[in-house]
Amino acid sequence: QVTLRESGPALVKPTQTLTLTCSFSGFSLTTSRMCVSWIRQPPGKALEWLARIDWDDDKYYSTSLKTRLTISKDTSENQVVLIMTNMDPVDTATYYCARCQSSGPIDYWGQGTLVTVSS
Amino acid sequence: DIQMTQSPSSLSASVGDRVTITCRASQSISSYLNWYQQKPGKAPNLLIYAASSLQSGFPSRFSGSGSGTDFTLTISSLQPEDVATYYCQQSYTTPLTFGGGTKVEIK
Numbered sequence: 001q002v003t004l005r006e007s008g009p010a011l012v013k014p015t016q017t018l019t020l021t022c023s024f025s026g027f028s029l030t031t032s033r034m035c036v037s038w039i040r041q042p043p044g045k046a047l048e049w050l051a052r053i054d055w056d057d058d059k060y061y062s063t064s065l066k067t068r069l070t071i072s073k074d075t076s077e078n079q080v081v082l083i084m085t086n087m088d089p090v091d092t093a094t095y096y097c098a099r100c101q102s103s104g105p106i107d108y109w110g111q112g113t114l115v116t117v118s119s
Numbered sequence: 120d121i122q123m124t125q126s127p128s129s130l131s132a133s134v135g136d137r138v139t140i141t142c143r144a145s146q147s148i149s150s151y152l153n154w155y156q157q158k159p160g161k162a163p164n165l166l167i168y169a170a171s172s173l174q175s176g177f178p179s180r181f182s183g184s185g186s187g188t189d190f191t192l193t194i195s196s197l198q199p200e201d202v203a204t205y206y207c208q209q210s211y212t213t214p215l216t217f218g219g220g221t222k223v224e225i226k
Contacts, residue, residue, distance in 0.1 A: 037215065047155075047163065047206055049215040060213035063120050096162055103210055105153040105168040112162050 002026035004036075004097050004110035011116050012087050018115060022080040022097030026108075029055055029075050033102045036080040038071065040093040041112075048093075053080055054102060089117045121145050121209050125218035131226045138194040140221045142207035147187045151211035154183055154192050157220075158203045166205070167192060199225055 008020035022036060029036065038050040051071040052060045061069050070083040080097060094112040101107070122145040132138050142152065154167035156177075165174045167183035170190060180195040194201055202225055207218040 039217075046220045047157075047208075047217040049208075049217060052213065052215065060215075062214050100210075103151060105165050105210060106155075106163075106208070106215075107165050107168075107174075109162040109164070 002099060002108040004099060004108060006095060006097050006110045006113040008095075008113055008115065010114060011118065013119050014088055014117060016087050018082075018084040018087050018091070020082045020084075020095055020097075020113065020115075022082070022110065024078050024080070024097070024099065027099060029053075029073055029078070029080070031055055033104070035100045035102055036073070037098050037100050037106055038080075038082045039096045039098060039106070040091075041096070042090075042093040045093075050084075050095075051082060052100065087117045091115070092117045120214055121148060121212065121216050123207055123209055123216050123218040125205075125207055125221050127221060128219060129222040129224070131224045132197050133226045134197055134199060136197045138197050138201075138223060140192040140205055140207075140223075142185075142190040142192070142218050144188045144190075144209055144211075148209045148211035150186045151209055152183075152185065152190045153208045153210060155206045155208065156201075156203045157206065163206065194223075197223070197225070 004024045035054045037052040053071045096112045098106045099108040150170040152170045155163035156166045157163040171183045
């Protein structure tokens with residue numbers, strides 16, 4: 001079955017860089033049209049899509065955050081990494097990684113990891 | 120970016136009521152519209168994809184319709200276990216975008 005799990009620090013300080021890792025199983029990111037997205041959700045607020053990496057290594061980013069985000073994949077390890085620079089308290093949120101298909105839905109989600117930005 | 124606007128932002132209905140949630144896209148997205156159900160403290164779950172296809176595991180009281188810019192999620196007979204926040208999302212083009220969510224409660 002398809003599973004995804006996010007890992008990374010629970011607490012980061014303002015201006016620091018956040019590195020999150022998504023470890024997945026049950027599918028391959030070498031399969032045509034397969035992709036992994038990162039989505040976040042501040043406490044009590046709506047979902048916000050952040051970035052996506054496709055099977056062919058195409059990468060897409062949120063317009064408002066693209067200068068701060070980098071997404072990459074390690075297909076041999078079945079991992080996707082998201083790096084977000086210059087963290088701010090407004091970036092406090094639960095961060096989800098999820099499987100998707102190009103032009104298709106986000107069909108499997110990780111459980112999410114809460115990241116708090118505070119000094 | 121394509122903006123997704125949901126209405127209402129919240130609703131309260133009785134068990135057995137028919138519930139309708141609307142999602143509007145700022146430009147045509149054909150049928151590249153998905154709905155997610157998120158229960159408190161949990162990750163979202165895919166509910167409806169391609170505007171009207173019900174994801175496996177969800178009961179048939181959930182249905183989706185629409186194309187172009189206007190879409191609807193309907194719960195034909197609201198049940199207590201349907202208490203959740205529902206989000207629409209377009210997969211027509213990147214950047215992907217979500218609606219603001221509709222919180223459904225039982226009256």
